[in-house]
Amino acid sequence: MKSEYTGRSGTGDISDDDVDSRVNDYYVNFFPEDAKVSVFDGDFTQLATATDSGEYTIDEAYVKLTEPMTVNGDPIQFFQDKNYFNKSFPVNEQYITAPGIAIGSSDTKAVLNAAFKYSIQGEGYAKAAAETSFSGLSTVPQNKYGAFSLKIDTDGTVTIAEADDNETGYDNPHAAIKGLASADSDSAYMGFVTVISTDSGGFVPGTTILSDSAVTDTYTDGNPAYRGPPVGALISDGKLFLGPKPDDWYEFKAAAQMTRPSAMADSDAVPGETKWGPMIALSSAIMFLAGKGGQDRIVELTGGPFSLAQYLQNHVQSQKKFQTRGRVAEPNF
Numbered sequence: 275m276k277s278e279y280t281g282r283s284g285t286g287d288i289s290d291d292d293v294d295s296r297v298n299d300y301y302v303n304f305f306p307e308d309a310k311v312s313v314f315d316g317d318f319t320q321l322a323t324a325t326d327s328g329e330y331t332i333d334e335a336y337v338k339l340t341e342p343m344t345v346n347g348d349p350i351q352f353f354q355d356k357n358y359f360n361k362s363f364p365v366n367e368q369y370i371t372a373p374g375i376a377i378g379s380s381d382t383k384a385v386l387n388a389a390f391k392y393s394i395q396g397e398g399y400a401k402a403a404a405e406t407s408f409s410g411l412s413t414v415p416q417n418k419y420g421a422f423s424l425k426i427d428t429d430g431t432v433t434i435a436e437a438d439d440n441e442t443g444y445d446n447p448h449a450a451i452k453g454l455a456s457a458d459s460d461s462a463y464m465g466f467v468t469v470i471s472t473d474s475g476g477f478v479p480g481t482t483i484l485s486d487s488a489v490t491d492t493y494t495d496g497n498p499a500y501r502g503p504p505v506g507a508l509i510s511d512g513k514l515f516l517g518p519k520p521d522d523w524y525e526f527k528a529a530a531q532m533t534r535p536s537a538m539a540d541s542d543a544v545p546g547e548t549k550w551g552p553m554i555a556l557s558s559a560i561m562f563l564a565g566k567g568g569q570d571r572i573v574e575l576t577g578g579p580f581s582l583a584q585y586l587q588n589h590v591q592s593q594k595k596f597q598t599r600g601r602v603a604e605p606n607f
Contacts, residue, residue, distance in 0.1 A: 288562070290541060298537040300558040301545060306337055306534055308557065309550065318530040320514060321523070322504060324448050325468055325492035328519030332512055338531040339514070343507050345524050351506045353517075359508040363517030367496050368392055368462035375424060375465045375493045377484045378405040385424060385434065385467060385484075385493070392462040394428055399462075406432040408479030411440070414469060416476045418443020421450035421468050425461040432464065436479075443476075448522040451498045463497035 306314045318339050320330050332339065343352050353359040370391040378384035384405040391400050406424065411434070414420030421437040421444070437444070437453030444450035447468040457463045471477040473488040484491055501521035507528070508515040516526060535546060545554060 294538075294541050296562055297554060297558045300561060301554050302534050302537050304557065304561075305545075305550070305554060309553070314531070314533045314535065316530045316533050318528045320526040322516055322520040322526055323523055324451055324498070324501060324521050325494045326520065327494075328504075328516050330514040330516075332509070332514055334512075335534040336530050337534060339509055339528040340531060341529065343526070343528045345504050345516075345526055347527075350504060353506055353508040356508060356510050359506060359515065359517060362506060366500055368394065368457065369464060369495065370398060372495045373401070373424075373464045375467070375495060377491070377493070381405050381407065382483045382485050383407065383480055385422075387424070387432065387464060390464075392426060392464070394462050395459060397428070399426075399428060399430065401426060401430050401432075404432065406434055408434055411436045411479040413475070413479070414440050414471065414477040415443040416474055417470065417472060418445070418476070419447050419450040419468055419470045420444065420477060421447070421454055421466055422479070423454045423466050424464040425457070426464055427461045433461070434479075446523075447492070451521070454498060456499055457497055463499075465493065465495040466498055467494075468492050 314337075318332070318336050322328070322330070322345075341352050343350050353362070370393055372388075373390040373392075374388035376386045378386045384407045386405050387401065387403065389401065389403045391398060393399070408422070411422070412420075420440040422440075423435050423437075424432055425435070426432045435455060437450050439453055440450070444453065447470075450468055451466060454466060469477045469484075469489060469491045471482060471486075471489045473482070473486070475482075477489060482489060496519070498521065500518060502518045503522070504516035504518060504520055504524060504526070506517040507526065508517070514526070538545065545551060
């Protein structure tokens with residue numbers, strides 16, 4: 275942050291650490307959008323699995339994700355209207371509020387549900403928080419996957435059932451989940467559990483502690499029948515949503531524009547290109563002055579017939595010509 279920009283010439287006016295912090299703040303958080311240089315473009319990838327929620331938090335390092343968007347290399351639709359996305363991939367679950375299934379708290383060999391509400395044949399019911407034990411179910415062999423479904427009836431009784439071939443096990447969670455029975459008219463589907471154990475005895479329902487270090491287990495609310503290969507993506511409020519929710523392992527990939535750079539390590543470090551230095555220093559100084567009442571100096575730096583700030587910004591932007599593609603929101607009908 276050059277002293278001729280700020281008028282502060284010594285560490286008594288502004289410390290070296292404060293300068294480093296302010297320069298890095300601008301470089302990481304503002305420079306990519308201001309400069310729009312292609313060096314910050316790249317790819318964003320997200321692993322999607324049959325046992326996740328279909329909702330993923332996008333790291334703040336990614337300023338903008340855009341097309342092309344693919345799942346396992348196949349193009350998918352990019353939705354820009356949240357309502358249209360939700361209408362295209364409606365939530366058809368039988369629970370009204372999520373049961374939040376998880377490892378039991380008082381009994382770590384059981385499955386816990388939070389208090390929730392559910393619907394069976396159009397009638398609403400409520401269930402208090404409870405733990406349900408595994409009983410009368412097959413042992414899943416060592417290093418094989420097994421799956422278990424949780425359903426609840428109108429009396430509030432929760433039943434755990436196993437996938438068809440848990441006794442011999444499955445090679446992956448997708449196959450195990452496919453082995454679960456479909457929902458029926460007399461109960462509501464709460465969710466499903468997948469397990470795999472490296473212990474020589476495998477996973478023994480009702481005996482094996484679910485939090486054991488040899489066990490890898492997942493707890494997923496919802497009916498797996500509503501899952502499938504994702505064909506649509508929505509980005510909203512810093513999150514990525516895939517529709518339908520995944521039924522297997524998939525890799526989502528999108529183009530990333532203006533990905534944020536890493537902070538410079540110290541005062542001797544340089545940004546990606548040396549020609550960026552004057553713009554970063556000037557812009558950091560302007561932001562510093564704005565908080566210190568230096569409006570007259572800001573006008574001197576940015577106003578008049580020649581704007582140094584605009585000149586430097588245009589100079590950096592000349593590295594890349596943007597192709598603008600017109601976009602409109604999808605219709606809501």
